Amino acid sequence: MAFADQFWQLTVTGLVIGSVYAVIALGYTLVYGVLQLINFAHSEVFMFGAFGGVFATRALLPSGNISATESIGLVLLGLGIGALCGGLAAFALERTAYRPLRRRGAPRLAYLISAIGASLFASNLAGKEFGRDSVNIPKDLFDYNTQVFSVFGARVSKQDLVVFVVALALLLLLDRLVSGTRLGQGIRSVAQDSDTASLMGVNVERIIVMTFVLGGLLAGAGGFLYAMKFNASFTMGFIPGVKAFTAAVLGGIGNVRGAVLGGIVLGLVENYGQFFLGAQNLDVVAFLVLVLILLVRPSGLLGERLGRAA
Amino acid sequence: MRLSVLETKRLAACLGLGLLLAVITGPSGSQDHPSSGIRGSLLDVRVVDFLLFGLVVWALAFGLRRARQTEAVSGPTAQLRQTVRTALDRRGARPTSYLAMLLVAILVPLALAPAAQLSLFLDIGIYALLALGLNVVVGYAGLLDLGYIAFYAIGAYVTAYFTSASALPIHAPFLLNPFFVFPVAVAVAALAGIILGGPTLRLRGDYLAIVTLGFGEIVQILARNSDGVTNGSRGAFGVPGLSMHLGPLEYVFPRTKALPYYYLLLTILVLVMIAFSQLERSRVGRALAAIREDEVAAEASGVPTLRYKLVAFAIGASTSGFAGVLFATKQFFNPETFSLQASILVLTIVIFGGMGSLFGVVLGAVVLQGLAYVLRDPIPFIGFQVADADRFIYFGAVIIIMMVFRPQGLVPSRRRSREIKLSEQGLGHADAITGASEVKP
Incomplete structure (x- = not known):
């Protein structure tokens, strides 16, 4: 099959998955902004969100046929609970693996190592508690695969549409939050210069916690979206985690809009790339993108803009 | 109150x-009853x-x-530590204690059951060697390598390619004795390390961590998907065991017995420890210490920081490749052997034992892996045991606990723990994560 025939279908898939990467990438970029650290355990926050959302919809699904309203309500509830689980996980993570080190002023290597430990701990604990097989959202939640419309012959399923629209809404919401609210102002000021921000009366500790929680809420909701398209499992966080980080670097780490652009571009590139390299090498494409971007333009497409998010 | x-x-x-x-x-829970x-x-x-x-x-x-x-007690074990230190500082005390430990390492395995002997080689010995290599990267250079096991995989696959006509779908035009593969695998692994580290080490140190993380995963994916080269998930079967043919000296290592491999590995471990303790005191080691403590000052004093970081990274990678050869001649392997968790396990050992401390790192492998082995079966009276699948929960917890309460590790390297202390007071970095190129204005 020629590339031209597949182009639009690959574009649709790329946009959908790319929007999820963008949602997760925001968590990396926000935390990088305030702490200048890669939060290696962000992928596990995402995983907890996915599990929370999936188990909530499974537990609350009424038996028999469900109406459209119920279906929409359940998806929204799954998103909410997923986000809540993600936020809680991020809060716990910050408390246990980051704050004690920050109190002591530990070297940066220590943070990276402690986050890796937290990631290993969290994913295996989830494996123990939730079983080690993958879990899907209930089949009867809504008819995912029904085609809603087509673009240039490419199928857009109901599932694709839901994931893309929700992700887009989250991205817009966060953009407004960072550029328009007091909290956003606080985050930006800490990212620019935490010492000065502290002198100006910003509660830096509180902003750091809020940044983690904000990233966690997004990752949790993103986790549910991802689980809706694929499934949830205790090892699910790793690959999307590395990819979302790639997206954050691609857009310019610390740059909120960059992370969104990076996510979408990465989703598209990896889908076009897999056409040439084979579907089993999908994950290799993202890695090649990461190495290439670090070689050619390490500051990313839009440039690193710590604290100047908008 | x-x-x-x-x-x-x-x-x-x-x-x-x-x-x-x-x-x-x-x-444990399950997916149908998650709570x-x-x-x-x-x-x-x-x-x-x-x-x-x-x-x-x-x-x-x-x-x-x-x-x-x-009453200003400096710690519950201060007295004990002081006694140990004075005892060790006595003339000749250190070499004697090293010899005694070596003697234990030689004699104790003879009394163990075959399963324990195998675990001693595979889980403790090989991981001690891997940890010694990673220690050069994490402990000496202050960098983080999360795809460390990929170089081990490279070593193992190179061995299969060069020594056996049937282990992989492809093989070298000439077959080599496994002993001759050591230099080849070391060179290939070091080359892979340089190719990977070259572009990344120019940037911040934390980018190296994520690039190596991705690299480790890619090597595993490629090994799994390239049926025509690596035999895919079936793995490499039938790599010959080690054998020596040096004139009158003729010895074939039986693949079914672990002890001969263990003693060979013990010799290698001792040699590597001697070599790395020399490395630490050499020009390279001193340059790495300078980079850790203050990269800007090091660069300004004419230390080619990028080159030395690359050297450290390549030394780590080649040690991993070396261990891969040794492993491949003893044990069957497939892509699942080289998981991310294995990389992090090696890191756990280094952190637990003590970054930068050769003795600590080996002790870390003995204690952690030994515990994992012992806890496979329930402990008498308490009944506590750790299922194989749950091991990594505990390893993850060990990493966090060490980082929070004792970042210098079980047996700290004196220099490293001093650096960590100074860094916490705001002097120097104690790592090479913040590059010279991006110091905050």
Whole structure:
């Protein structure tokens, strides 16, 4: 099959998955902004969100046929609970693996190592508690695969549409939050210069916690979206985690809009790339993108803009 | 007695810790009953034990803090440590203790069961060698390599390619004795390290961590998907064991017995430890220490920082490749052998033992892997055991606990622990994560 025939279908898939990467990438970029650290355990926050959302919809699904309203309500509830689980996980993570080190002023290597430990701990604990097989959202939640419309012959399923629209809404919401609210102002000021921000009366500790929680809420909701398209499992966080980080670097780490652009571009590139390299090498494409971007333009497409998010 | 707010918080944290411990050690859940594991752990009499444990931990810590405030005790083990230190500083005490430990390492395995001997080679010995290599990267250079096991995989696959006509779908035009593969694998692994580190080490140190993380995964994916080269997930079967043909000296290492491999590995470990302790004192080692402590000052004093970081990274990679050869000649392997968790396990050993401390790192492998081996079966009387799949929960916890309470590790390297202390007071970095190129204005 020629590339031209597949182009639009690959574009649709790329946009959908790319929007999820963008949602997760925001968590990396926000935390990088305030702490200048890669939060290696962000992928596990995402995983907890996915599990929370999936188990909530499974537990609350009424038996028999469900109406459209119920279906929409359940998806929204799954998103909410997923986000809540993600936020809680991020809060716990910050408390246990980051704050004690920050109190002591530990070297940066220590943070990276402690986050890796937290990631290993969290994913295996989830494996123990939730079983080690993958879990899907209930089949009867809504008819995912029904085609809603087509673009240039490419199928857009109901599932694709839901994931893309929700992700887009989250991205817009966060953009407004960072550029328009007091909290956003606080985050930006800490990212620019935490010492000065502290002198100006910003509660830096509180902003750091809020940044983690904000990233966690997004990752949790993103986790549910991802689980809706694929499934949830205790090892699910790793690959999307590395990819979302790639997206954050691609857009310019610390740059909120960059992370969104990076996510979408990465989703598209990896889908076009897999056409040439084979579907089993999908994950290799993202890695090649990461190495290439670090070689050619390490500051990313839009440039690193710590604290100047908008 | 009234508790202050801070003490109340500490008490709550300790009780929470007890509950977490109850969940970790309690029954497992499943996807259809996701809360059954947690409920079974917390709504059971056993939770009382764990709460009591939390209370005891808090009381001990509280008492210790009190004692410190009143009579300035420097730590519960200060006396003991002082005694050990004076004993070790006596002339000839160190070499004697090293010899004694070596003697233990030689004699004890003879008394063990075959399964334990195999674990001694595979789980402790090989991982001690891997940890020694990673120690050069994490301990000496202050960098983080999360795809370390990929170089091990490269070593193992190179061995299969060069020594056997049937282990992989492809093989070298000439077959080599496994002993001759060591230099080849070391060179290939070092080359892979340089190719990977070259572009990344120019940037911040934390980018190296994520690039190596991705690299480790890619090597595994490629090994799994390239049926025509690596035999895919079936793995490499039939790599010949080690054999020596040096004139009159003729010896074939039987693949079914672990002890000959263990003794060879022990020799290698001793040699590597001697080599790395020389490395630490060499020009390279001193340059790496300078980079860790203050990269800007090092660069300004004419230390080619990028080159030395690359050297350290390549030394780590080649040690990993070397271990891969040794492993491949003894054991069957497939892509699943080289998982991310294996990389992090090596890191756990380095952190637990003590970054930058050769003896500590080896001890870390013995203690952690030894515990994992012992806990496979329930302990008499307590009945506590750790399922293989749950091991990594504990390893993850070990990493966090060490980083929070004892970042210098079990047997700290003197220089490294001093650096960490100074860095916490705001002097120097104690790592090479913040590059010279991006110091905050």
